[in-house]
Amino acid sequence: MPANLTPEYLAAEARYRAAKTDKERLAALQEMLSTIPKHKGTEKLQAEIKRKIAQLRTAPKKRGPSRLALDSIEREGAGQVALVGLPNSGKSSLLARLTNARPEIADYPFSTVKPLPGMMEFEDIQIQLVDLPPLARGYTEGWVYSHIRNADLIMVVLDLAVEDPQRDLQEVLALLEEERIRLAREASPELEGGMLVKAGLLCGTKLDLPGAREGLARLSSRDGGQGLPLVAVSARSGEGLEELKRAIFVALRIIRVYTKEPGKKPDLERPYTLPKGSTILDLAREIHQEFATRLRYALLWGSGKFEGQRVPRDHEIQDGDIVELHI
Ligand SMILES: Nc1nc2c(ncn2[C@@H]2O[C@H](COP(=O)(O)OP(=O)(O)OP(=O)(O)O)[C@@H](O)[C@H]2O)c(=O)[nH]1
Ligand SMILES: [Mg+2]
Structure with a gap:
């Protein structure tokens, strides 16, 4: 059934698909509705557009922390990156530094209890980061791993100033393996030996602290990271953050x-x-x-x-x- 859509309509629809905010989406949908040829062949499409407009108008303005942790985080932007790591490793500090989100940051472990998304700008695109509660044996609930499985890229955040960041990395990889998740440079579309293979990236942080450079050397000397890309940063001084953004973009393979x-x-x-x-x-x-x-x-x-x-x-x-x- 040819709908004979006009170039004006197609342009508005292209804008809708490229829209990054609900406001842009709403404006594009309204234009789609005004430019769509009104005849029998487009009735379904018209109804669909009206439904989307109604949905956007009634949508809550801002997604606050009241959102149930179990809900999956709605994908936005060019890719979704899960921040994963042991307690206190510095995940929330990176989210705060790289996005407009305002997570709770504390000097005690287990401060994050709910997933929290934020949008990171990289050049002319936006990438979604999702801060998660820490991984810890006997503590982490199953839904945390569901968020990890859903993401396009897993960024393992490692505190470089601890005694042995390599040991922390092995702990994170072991906890993931127990949940049948393996990290590799590139995701695999099929299970490998029953394992879900996700794209992974290592981010060593707190580079400003004493001992962090030794920690970094330890982390990169042995190939315990299974060939995963590694970037060193400090959420405090900002060192390495531009490189991290690029590494995230490259690892997303977009x-x-x-x-x-x-x-x-x-x-x-x-x-x-x-x-x-x-x-x-x-x-x-x-x-x-x-x-x-x-x-x-x-x-x-x-x-x-x-x-x-x-x-x-x-x-x-x-x-x-x-x-x-x-x-
Ligand atoms: N010096 C320094 N301290 C940092 C850096 N990043 C985080 N911290 C500190 O490390 C502690 C933990 O930071 P968070 O960002 O809350 O760590 P987290 O991984 O989100 O912790 P959980 O949510 O409990 O898993 C806080 O006291 C931060 O101020 C950094 O780059 N440099
Ligand atoms: Mg946190």
Whole structure:
């Protein structure tokens, strides 16, 4: 059933998909409703848009800590990163430093009792970090591991100033293994020996404290981290935080792609984010299924060698490419 959607409608829908806040979502939906061709073929779609508008209008303004810990955290932004570690390792301090969230931070262990999300800006995209209660044998409840299983990336936070951060790392990995979770550089789509393989990243923190550099040397000298990337930071001084943001982006294995309408300048404000390895067709699908079915070819700028060349639908997009889709 061809709905004959107009370019104005498709543009509004693209804005809806790229929207980062409820306000932007609402504005885009309202525009979709005003530009959608009103006929029998679009009735279902119109109803769907109205339903989404109603939902956004009644949604609670801010998600506070009253939210049940058991609920999964609604994904926002280009990827979801779970902060995982032993008590007092410095997880909440990193969330506070990297996002607008205001978690409880304390010099005693077990201060975090509920999951708390926050959005981290990395260049022109937003990545969601989720602070979690600590892992500790006999203490951590099952739902904490559900959040870990749901995330796109597991960031293990290690206190570098303890006597042996390597031992802490092994403890965290052992606790995860008991829950059938294994960390690797890259997630695996299938279970491996009954284990769920998630992408992992090690973050050694409290680099400002005495002994932390020795701790870091200990952590990186033996390959106890199973080849996981390691970044050293201080939530207090801010050292290493830019590097950490980039490491998170790289470990998420996502690419940014900018779209352009024929004869216009590219939209360099709001990239689409797609999994590494995505093609022109995947981008078209992300924008709109109708784009994907009607796509004839694309012009591409970027990757150091393309300057508006015509590329086929199965061409693999690289981070930073600009694409003009032709239907
Ligand atoms: N010097 C220094 N202290 C830090 C740093 N990061 C955290 N701390 C301190 O370490 C203690 C624990 O920090 P939190 O961020 O609450 O640790 P957590 O991992 O969230 O702790 P739980 O929620 O109990 O698991 C607090 O006293 C922090 O001030 C850092 O980079 N440098
Ligand atoms: Mg905490």
